[in-house]
Amino acid sequence: MNGMSATTALGSSSDVLFLMLGAVMVFAMHAGFAFLEVGTVRRKNQVNAFVKILTDWSVSTVVYFLIGFPIAYGISFLKPVKQILGDNQGYDITHYFFLLCFAACIPAIISGGIAERAKFWPQVIAGAIFAGITYPVFESLIWGQSSAGLQAFFKQVGGAEFHDYAGSVVVHSIGGWLALPAVIILGPRMGRYLKGKSHPIPISNIPFLALGSWILAIGWFGFNVMSAGHLEKISGIVAVNSLMAMVGGVLAALIAGKNDPGFVHNGALAGLIAVCAGSDLMHPLCAFVTGAIASVIFVYGFHIEQEKLKIDDVLGVWPLHGVIGSWGGIAAGIFGQEALGGMGGVSLASQTLGSLAAIVFALCNGFLIYGILSKTVGIRLEQEDEFRGADLSIHSIGAYPEEHIR
């Protein structure tokens, strides 16, 4: 073996390691989704949060393997394992693992919105449809095998392709805007609004909420940095922009949210969601601003959603992932410009169009799927089950079984 081929082999192995590490980091984020929800819902619904997230993850793994990834990238793994391994040590299937972690975010995001009163299996079915079909179709149009046409359109109309480096729009906004119809159709939790008056329901456990936020933030560096796909394309800028947007989100939430721990820890996530799209393009200080604006959107958006619009979105996933995901798409079009110290090559018009397209796509699919499920199998727990809590009524056990015998 000469120097060149040894290097090629090492590069190929390094790519598999690179993507694998990214995949594991984003897989870990799903524990973060779980704890964020567990800390926010009441104690009687904590077990349900854990099982939902793990079940949705598992179902997503299967459907994205069999259906979703082939839709998005035209690659199937229904062939002998020797062929899957190929001569690049299984790069494609590792890529599947990494991108599955994104697809599985869709039900995980929705889970936080519909918490505490949704039936178990209908939501599993909805998640399977989203991770297996809905999301991959959109993914295919932006990143995947069918992207040529739509991107050519964006380029013609806006002057540049639609740029979404790590999924502010493709992942987060799709998840958040799918959740909105779900939450609306489901209706608010019992007692959340009485006679038109809002009665906020206290959250259960800030340490678990904080743990969830930390796990998500840590894993996010895999989400963004490993979106490079190949080690040779890694960029330190992506890592630091993610960091900067996160701390912008934290500090803005600290001020706008008046030192509330829920806002501070969700503010970190707001910043991270907003920076995904343009994390490879912006100057770090612009990433900071992007994150700070995201966090302000969350603090006020959450308030408007809950108090004015009276939408009982338990974790605020529509403003957090939906609205801020869209903001992230647009922000890439602003702060990615060379005039602002960015890498350039983006167009505000294309970014806005692409972000709007995602909203329309997600709303239509969300109303369609949840509408059908609601009319057929029903998506909401019986009143009595909701009152007892999803833990006892669905899982026949509470989160702290020993307590009940003391």
Place this chain on the structure above:
Amino acid sequence: MNGMSATTALGSSSDVLFLMLGAVMVFAMHAGFAFLEVGTVRRKNQVNAFVKILTDWSVSTVVYFLIGFPIAYGISFLKPVKQILGDNQGYDITHYFFLLCFAACIPAIISGGIAERAKFWPQVIAGAIFAGITYPVFESLIWGQSSAGLQAFFKQVGGAEFHDYAGSVVVHSIGGWLALPAVIILGPRMGRYLKGKSHPIPISNIPFLALGSWILAIGWFGFNVMSAGHLEKISGIVAVNSLMAMVGGVLAALIAGKNDPGFVHNGALAGLIAVCAGSDLMHPLCAFVTGAIASVIFVYGFHIEQEKLKIDDVLGVWPLHGVIGSWGGIAAGIFGQEALGGMGGVSLASQTLGSLAAIVFALCNGFLIYGILSKTVGIRLEQEDEFRGADLSIHSIGAYPEEHIR
């Protein structure tokens, strides 16, 4: 330096990084063992679970460094550090770190079975013997410096060497089948069976149990993927097979375990245990089936163990690591076949023989060591100490000290 030698240097550094990352991931799994046990035992035994796991880890580190690794691989580190570093940046000692993480699983696995009534120091001693001698001897026979003879025997009798890529048999089944004698000799917890009737003891904290399961599952990708040993041997198949077995385990537990959170979170582990042996050989769909079967074995095995055999194995480590570890060894012989889309080169006979050998080896050693300890220093807490809980009686403090003064 020319291209080739630069590549060699980079490859050497990459190998150290690769193994180090794997080691850290598997080290982290020990926090998972701790939380899994903490969530499952009663509140009065939570501190003990933490201290046991951390102490067992620490003792294992020392004995495997001084005795175990030299037994298994014939490499000693009792020489100046310059020689340890060598010209490959300390590859061997990094390899020690990675493989220590496996050895230290043995006491960590047993810990979950004997929880809530075992004396502290006798178990530390048992763990030291297992990690320092028992396990390394078996490791040496299968993977290590003495493997030639036994593997030649397997090849002659079964047609292929015994294949255990990441330790379904060498690690998990040894741990689980060592735990069985420990649990039998120790006897059930006070009140667990009264007049031949089973009185299940409620677990304390499902969020901690779930946290433990998540940490284990995340770290497992280091356990399996980095078992390649060298970066150039990395395989994306191993990562995705681990994933697939895990989700097979989750989904089967969801059904067989009737949506019970304990089964769902242990089901993930069941799948991961079963897939270790053949994770480099199977098609991902076969890995899914391997994991699903493992999970069904756990759900019914746990029930049979606890209710029919009346063995009080608190975390169910015998069915989980023992029986399923053996299943993993056998499954590699089935699903590794080319006829089922696998890589081939394995033999069901060899796999079955190797798995049986591990059972016999572990049972003999377990009854011997725990028998001696039981007859000499005693392995069980005094009744009064057990009643007060291991936390107060061994560590003089409960898990939530502030509570006692309120």
Place this chain on the structure above:
Amino acid sequence: MNGMSATTALGSSSDVLFLMLGAVMVFAMHAGFAFLEVGTVRRKNQVNAFVKILTDWSVSTVVYFLIGFPIAYGISFLKPVKQILGDNQGYDITHYFFLLCFAACIPAIISGGIAERAKFWPQVIAGAIFAGITYPVFESLIWGQSSAGLQAFFKQVGGAEFHDYAGSVVVHSIGGWLALPAVIILGPRMGRYLKGKSHPIPISNIPFLALGSWILAIGWFGFNVMSAGHLEKISGIVAVNSLMAMVGGVLAALIAGKNDPGFVHNGALAGLIAVCAGSDLMHPLCAFVTGAIASVIFVYGFHIEQEKLKIDDVLGVWPLHGVIGSWGGIAAGIFGQEALGGMGGVSLASQTLGSLAAIVFALCNGFLIYGILSKTVGIRLEQEDEFRGADLSIHSIGAYPEEHIR
């Protein structure tokens, strides 16, 4: 592209990945700082611990970006992102990320000492000064752009440069010795000492304390191993020495601390703090001894501090990070010697001098900054606010809001 240039490109990418992974691991340690504090303080101050750590992290990120890193290394990022990216894929800014994680340890360390009675914003300001100016100045003198002069002095006087591989002195001792003046000026918590008698305040939650310790220990491998800066300089010795010092710390704390879970879990950290400086130099068995001695220092130092000196340092950060950090600097000068199997090239005199310099530097800065803050804005909560707890008085919410309505 020929073999050499392909290898160079791969090496450059690998360096960015290497540092990024290290940065993320040390970033994760800040979740560990948070949980360690949350588990140790009373329930009424848990929210405050989370928000302090996250806010200090965020402020440190900004000030170290704008001021600290330029002070320490003479590199500014106030230029277009294309120039930041350069032709090494943003190595410098990734290096900033990694080293920020060290700088941000300073306020995180102090946070544990001043817990339960400090005002919020004055501590944020102090943290900003430390991470933005104080720490970078010392960093610059030892590791950074101004190191030539001081290191030449050490070499002349002591025979070798002052060696601090991963910051026992530069990071931990600076943090711990800055905390001492803060704790002294702040005074003990209400009721901690009454009429000259010590009344220990029970900690709240050992599972959270243990989680914090585990997260810190896991992330520490990034702290130490990635201090190599470049992948080609990685050393397996560093990883195993970190491990050995940790388990030395655990086992010594187990004995000296009479099986107390707080000492055992902090003992792991004591060992890790002590080994940073010489982790690249020592034989693993010497690292074990270094960690064991550190842990004994902590057990007795904590007792002396709290009971004899009557200093209410809640997490014991002065003995833990301060005194043991200094011990780490000295230990490198002892166990790094070739006569003890080490790599050599260090001098006990230089190590002692450097460690003393850090103490003087930190004490002066600590008394100065906290003295000024105390005289101007005040650093201590009002009595009533302290009594209600920092959570309700600063953040208007407790850690378990649902409890209050049941």
